[in-house]
Amino acid sequence: MEWYVIAIIVVSVLLGVYLIVCAIAAPKFLDMVCRAKGRTWEISRQLMEEQDKWDFNRFDNEWDKQPFELTTFDGLKLYCINIPNPNAKLIEDKNKVAIVCHGHVSNLMQSVKYADIFYDKGYNVIIYDNRYFGHSEGDYCTLGQNETKDLAMVIDKAKELYGNDCFIALHGESMAGATVLNVLSLREQDVALVIADCPFMDTWKLFRENAHEKAHFPSFPLVDMAAFLAKHKYEYDFSAVRPIKVVGNVNTPICYIHGTADRLIYPHHSIDLYNRTKNKDSQLHLFEGAVHARSHMQDKQKYRTVVGQFVDSIEQKYVDQATTVTEVK
Numbered sequence: 001m002e003w004y005v006i007a008i009i010v011v012s013v014l015l016g017v018y019l020i021v022c023a024i025a026a027p028k029f030l031d032m033v034c035r036a037k038g039r040t041w042e043i044s045r046q047l048m049e050e051q052d053k054w055d056f057n058r059f060d061n062e063w064d065k066q067p068f069e070l071t072t073f074d075g076l077k078l079y080c081i082n083i084p085n086p087n088a089k090l091i092e093d094k095n096k097v098a099i100v101c102h103g104h105v106s107n108l109m110q111s112v113k114y115a116d117i118f119y120d121k122g123y124n125v126i127i128y129d130n131r132y133f134g135h136s137e138g139d140y141c142t143l144g145q146n147e148t149k150d151l152a153m154v155i156d157k158a159k160e161l162y163g164n165d166c167f168i169a170l171h172g173e174s175m176a177g178a179t180v181l182n183v184l185s186l187r188e189q190d191v192a193l194v195i196a197d198c199p200f201m202d203t204w205k206l207f208r209e210n211a212h213e214k215a216h217f218p219s220f221p222l223v224d225m226a227a228f229l230a231k232h233k234y235e236y237d238f239s240a241v242r243p244i245k246v247v248g249n250v251n252t253p254i255c256y257i258h259g260t261a262d263r264l265i266y267p268h269h270s271i272d273l274y275n276r277t278k279n280k281d282s283q284l285h286l287f288e289g290a291v292h293a294r295s296h297m298q299d300k301q302k303y304r305t306v307v308g309q310f311v312d313s314i315e316q317k318y319v320d321q322a323t324t325v326t327e328v329k
Contacts (some may be wrong), residue, residue: 026225029211034140034234036105038133044109052113052297059112063119070157072131072150079135080128080154081108082161083115089122091315092322095162096169098123099154103174103293104141107134113296114171114195117307123169126158130176140234143203144179144241151183155190167318169311171195174265174293178203181243181273184250193314195307197257198293201244201269209266247273253281253317255310259290259298281317283310 039047048054059065066082089096098118100111111127118125130147132138141147151170158168168191172180177199184191200206207226208219223238230236247254254277258270267286274284285306290298 022222022225026222026229029207029222030226030229030233033104033143033207034230034236036141038105039107041107041109041134044107048109048113052300054113056112058116068157070128070150070153072146072153074146076131076137078128078131078137078150078154079108080126080157083119083125083127085119085122085124087122088124091167092319095166096121096123097126097158097162097166098169098171099126099151099158101128101147101151101170101172101176101179102130102133103172103176104143105133106173109134110173111171114173114197114307117304118169118171118311121308121311124162126154126161128154140236141175142234142236142240143175144182145236147175147179148182148186148241151179152186155183155187159190167192167315169193169195171197171307172199173197174199178241178243181246181254182241184252185246188250188252191252192318193311194252194254195257195310196243196254196270196273197295198259198262198265199243199256199269199273200265201273202242203238203240204242206265206269207238210264244273244276247277249278251279253279253310253314255282255307256284257287257295257303257306258285259287259292259295261289262292264292281314 045056049056063083066084068080068082070078070080072078098115100114100118102108102110107129108127115125115127129136130141131150132141155168159166170180170191174197177196180194181196181199184194204223207223211219211222227238230238256270256274258267260267270284274282287295287298296303
């Protein structure tokens with residue numbers, strides 16, 4: 001047998017083995033995304049108290065928490081909490097409301113530390129458990145696809161609670177960072193500003209990076225197999241969440257926050273998003289040494305200052321524009 005025939009056979013066998021390995025790994029990869037075990041409220045509280053040194057006294061004893069449920073487009077119950085602020089401030093006679101969204105495997109308890117910032121800025125606040133996590137229903141997560149539709153529904157509820165013309169701020173971390181950007185394709189006209197903390201810019205890019213650098217697999221065909229399975233098993237399309245395609249076509253001011261030591265969603269995601277963002281009042285803040293979703297923990301005061309100053313600047317511009325319109329009239 002000629003050497004090249006042997007070489008072809010060996011290569012074919014190796015390729016076949018690799019494809020079999022990918023076929024076995026793809027469902028596991030997909031389950032890590034769609035069916036990852038979420039934290040309970042109790043575990044999240046414990047982690048925040050231990051790691052973030054967070055005091056829940058204000059949430060437990062001071063805030064007027066008003067639970068409510070929303071029914072999603074596919075019939076799931078989302079657990080939400082409305083937190084009206086007795087010291088809420090108006091902006092041009094409009095109510096201010098912040099919707100804070102949590103990340104993958106987390107729940108609304110993780111949103112409390114961000115809600116606290118907006119509460120102190122005179123905002124009413126809505127926090128909620130994403131589908132599949134916390135107290136909400138659902139059999140799986142779609143890393144922003146169905147979650148985008150859910151957030152659009154929460155925005156509609158905020159308008160119902162606080163007025164059709166209310167001033168809405170969105171805050172999202174990780175998966176929710178991508179979600180609050182993605183929802184602008186549906187609700188740009190309703191959103192005054194966005195804080196996107198460690199978002200990913202493109203689902204395909206995120207998964208290919210993680211397959212290659214975390215699992216040490218070539219991303220092809222592993223991710224492509226996972227995408228095929230996702231469509232057929234969960235009606236989940238990896239191409240449905242690509243914020244990089246959204247931010248250049250909307251004019252909402254966005255504040256990007258990212259830790260430089262993030263190795264789950266690399267900092268270049270926020271950098272690339274910022275460079276593509278259309279609105280010129282947008283900002284990018286990198287927290288030196290912060291790992292994934294830990295910029296707040298890395299420097300709580302800096303985080304509050306960054307968010308507070310950005311919110312102040314966008315509010316002031318909103319007031320200035322309203323005054324200009326009034327003067328013209």
